[in-house]
Amino acid sequence: MKYRNVWIVMVLSFFLFDFASLQAAEAGHNRVLVVDQKGSGTYRTVQSAIDAIPANNQQPATIYIKNGVYKEKILLPQNKPHVSFIGENQHKTILTYDDTNASTGSTTNSSSTMIRANDFYAENITFQNTAGRHAGQAVALYVSGDRAVFKQIRVLGYQDTLYATGTGRQYYENCYIEGTVDFIFGSATAVFKRAEIKSLGNGYITAASTTEAQRYGYVFMDSTLKKGTAAAQSVYLGRPWRPHSAVTFLHTKMDDHVKAEGWHNWDNRDNERTARYKEFGSTGAGSSPANRVKWSTILTQNEASQITVQAVLRGTDGWNPEKR
Secondary structure (H helix, E strand, C coil), rough: CHHHHHHHHHHCCCCCCCHHHHHHHHHHEEEEEEEECCCCCEEHHHHHHCCCCCCCCCCCEEEEECEEEEEEEEEEEECCCCCEEECCCCCCCEEEEEECCHCCCCHHHHCCECCCCCCEEEECCCCECCCCCCCCCCCCEECCCCEEEEECEEECEECCCEEECCCCCCEEEEEEEEEEEEEEECCEEEECCCCEEEEEEEEEEEEECCCCCCCCCEEECCCCECCCCCCCCCEEEEEECCCCCEEEECCCCCCHHHHHHHCCCCCCCCCCHEEEEEEEECCCCCCCCCCCCCCCCEHHHHHHCCHHHHHHCCCCCCCCCCCC
């Protein structure tokens, strides 16, 4: 017990900002790894902390990351579940790289941070790709694991900023995401609650590749679509990367950069028969239900009320990320 208390004091000296999380980690026998590029932690890079976690671990592990710009390619592999990234400050704890589709040979490989493991959690971190506006596809954050939770994070880039993909479920709460073209894309079932989504230029907010078997794709709740540096009437809510693309906006405030027609068919009329694009309760200058494309759906209040975080994400295991 004496040595356990010494450990708590040592970690608190690094992370007074997150005392509650540390208490929870201790109570749950959570392994704690401290990252500080200046040398005051156990590790200087995030990847070295990940590498220290044993494969197929069943014990939760928390990686606390002190403020700094960590320019490194980060991979949390599929065989390392139950890992959390906790940053000191979401604006000052920055995980970044500058790869692109062209420099790596694929959009997936361009990812600055790649999360493939299940049961991942992140809070108070910026995920960034600094390749630039004209670099083409350049992913800041790739997520394919199941039961992934992100709170109070920022995801920064231009084209293909957030790759939310795979067959798993993802939850984003109080997050900020920015980009230009298809900057939230992929096949995951994901809820974005109270998110701020900023368009930095003309383009498309979403490019979901939802499969026909999935009931939901991307669901935005109580969120805001910010104009940023995009021109008025220059941004589509989404286009179908795959035919059964599914995106829903509920009670979302939309600035005037959102086009009146709302949705694009990716220059393929056949997609209009299969894409599942829905809205309810949109507000702001970009909300224009009467002018949306006829192949999208404006939900009734009763239909919209059935779409909750739990309904979208519970799956067969009853997962509820709001109770974490």
